[in-house]
Amino acid sequence: MDPSALSARPVLVLDFGAQYVQLIARRVRERHAFARIVRHDITAERVRELNPLAIILSGGPKSVYEPGAPQCDPGLFHLGVPVLGICYGMQLAVQALGGKVEAPPAREFGRTDCHVLDPAEPLFHDVPRDTVVWMSHGDQILDAGADFLPLAATSTCPIAAAKHRTMPFYGLQFHPEVSHTPYGSLILGNFLDRICANPRSWTMEAFIERAVEQVGRQVGPDQRVVCGLSGGVDSAVCAALLARALGPRVVCVFVDTGLLRGGERADVENVFRSHSEAELRVIDASTQFLKALEGVTDPQEKRLRIGHTFIDVFREEARSIPGAHFLAQGTLYPDVIESGGEPDGPTATIKIHHNVGGLPAELGFELIEPLRDLFKDEVRRLGLELGLPDSLVWRHPFPGPGLAVRCLGEVTAPRLEVLRQADAIFLDELRQAGLERQIAQAFAVLLPVQSVGVMGDARTYENVIAIRAVETEDFMTADWSRLPHEVLARSSTRIINSVKGVNRVVYDVTSKPPGTIEWE
Known part of the structure; x- marks a missing residue:
């Protein structure tokens, strides 16, 4: 799905290798703003094209003064877009704008007492003057220069937060995105609402409306979508959303591999026959899967045989569906990030993403992934909004090979x-x-x-x-x-x-x- 269809002005989170980068994005979305994780070296020109509501510079494991340390385009600070730097992101921006970052005698790791210097500062609205924050840094800003105004301090870090006097830049040496900073979510909310004028348009109701419209444009009036159900929440919510958009033109195929949890087949049948207009086809292929696994003990061999058998069964059924043109998958935003599938996203590939083991290429279908902009917690909220029962929405994740592994x-x-x-x-x-x-x-x-x-x-x-x-x-x-x-x-x-x-x-x-x- 085109991200521009989901939010007019995203919050761009530049990834400098932070452990918590996805958590930053999730916290932003909890404040009803659409966050996208992008590569740290994205150009200022590309950022201008994306027209963001705000930019957030993440933390990272490097020291900003090290040779080869990741940098950002300095032009970002001259776009007039509010920027929030977190830990490494704060140090990077202050150094780029004339300040000095060094390794101090005392490092800060863990919960730290922090004093807010100016309670009237919008960034710290309703935050106690003396609060607790989560620190995780070996470097700090020793001299921010005359262009920066300190906003908070700890006993060993005199510039725990700061803002630029003329540019819309704010920096936090601590991590507001983690739960160990009790008022962290409020501080992020203050940045978005009080500094960036966040329209708070990222809601599940709005997502459904836009996604239904997008799917309707993508799928022609005589075309059908095949959706593979696994019994898990992602594929179930994907199917429910498509059914909201296309009704009976969605065909859900549930393959009973014989490797399911207790009562799983009956649960899926009950939910989709009573909660959805989509057509449901249940294929009992348990005998085929058990035969394919006879004598196999190696886990990788199990996965391969299950994958091949699934493709054979699914292919035969999918080809019997007239007008089938699309294959739907419950791909989520972390899958897209980790597989390097986002055009402006981080370039490092953590894992190759696959949901149905090469089915689109094998079947000649066009892929449709209506959940690719959502995190897992958002998928659950979407499922509830679509009327799926709690028992399905809150079901624990289940591996693709099922009980075999x-x-x-x-x-x-x-x-x-x-x-x-x-x-x-x-x-x-x-x-x-x-x-x-x-x-x-x-x-x-x-x-x-x-x-x-x-x-x-x-x-x-x-x-x-x-x-x-x-x-x-x-x-x-x-x-x-x-x-x-x-x-x-x-x-x-x-x-x-x-x-x-x-x-x-x-x-x-x-x-x-x-x-x-x-x-x-």
């Missing part, structure tokens, strides 16, 4: 059933404890080992189930959830008592990195 070792129907039952029990315990929405992802894993146990005074030698729950904002890093011991105890007892063939449950306490969220 949570069933370590050979994948067989009996082993999948053991895993499916254990997984359902664990998720049910989280729901009953009111923890499901606090956890980003939770699931069970069937290990390829057996252990000795005792049941009814008899020796057992049965399967081991691992349960995993993680907390994360971006899924690029994650920490294991500190679940209450009572929840873990109930989950273990229920799994062992209810799932035949399991006599031991363990809890995974590995963060990402060094581990990954999934086991395979």
Whole structure:
């Protein structure tokens, strides 16, 4: 979708390699402004063409005075567009405008007491004069020069915030985007609302209206869109949005691979038959997938065989749909950024994005990605706005290969059933404890080992189930959830008592990195 169709004046976030760059963009969007992440060396001329509401310079791992440190086009500061520099971004701008950045004797990392020097300053409207901020820097501005006015200070950083006396530039040495800065969201909001005159036009209601109009222009009156449903929230919201725009001209294809979570097929059928005008086709291909996985234990080989089988099944069904011209995918904004798919975006490719393994090229379809400008939390809000039930919108992420990569070792129907039952029990315990929405992802894993146990005074030698729950904002890093011991105890007892063939449950306490969220 053309970003210009979504917002007349975006907030451009220049990426200098910041750990929190996506978080900055998300915080801006929470203030109802449309943020786009762009490359740090974007030209002033290109920025002028994009006509932004504001520019934000992100933090970064380098020192601004190092040879080869990333720089921005100095012409940005002369466009008349308000600029906010964060950490590295502040240092970069001050150095470019005549100030001096050095490594001081004392560094600042973590929560730091900060004093606001001028409470009448719009940037700090309603922020206490003495507050806490999150610092993460080894360099700082020792001499900003006569053109800058200090706005805040800490005990070791005399210029913790500043503004230029004649240009619309503001700088923060601390990170307002992280939750460890309690008033950070308010400070960002003050910059957008009080300094940039933010029209607050980025809402899900407005997004739906514009997206429906855009899809209607892209898809001809005699053309149809094929949308592959996976059971996850992204594909479900994608399908619901397309159905709002095109009605029965959307054909949702749900392939039952036999590798789904418990009740997943029925849930998808119930939702889309009762909440959508789109046509739904359910293909039971479980026998084909299990046959393809016979004797396979290597996780990469599992993924390859599942991908090839899926393409074969999907291709056969899609070609039977008259007028099918487009293939819809639930691609999200982080996918676009990480795959280098944004024309003005960062150039480093973190991963090659693919949702349906090469299907557009194989089928000769044109790709349509109506969610490519949204973050995950925005997709959930969009789903609720479109009338999808909470049970689907808040469902935890599920890997494309399904339970095959949570069933370590050979994948067989009996082993999948053991895993499916254990997984359902664990998720049910989280729901009953009111923890499901606090956890980003939770699931069970069937290990390829057996252990000795005792049941009814008899020796057992049965399967081991691992349960995993993680907390994360971006899924690029994650920490294991500190679940209450009572929840873990109930989950273990229920799994062992209810799932035949399991006599031991363990809890995974590995963060990402060094581990990954999934086991395979």
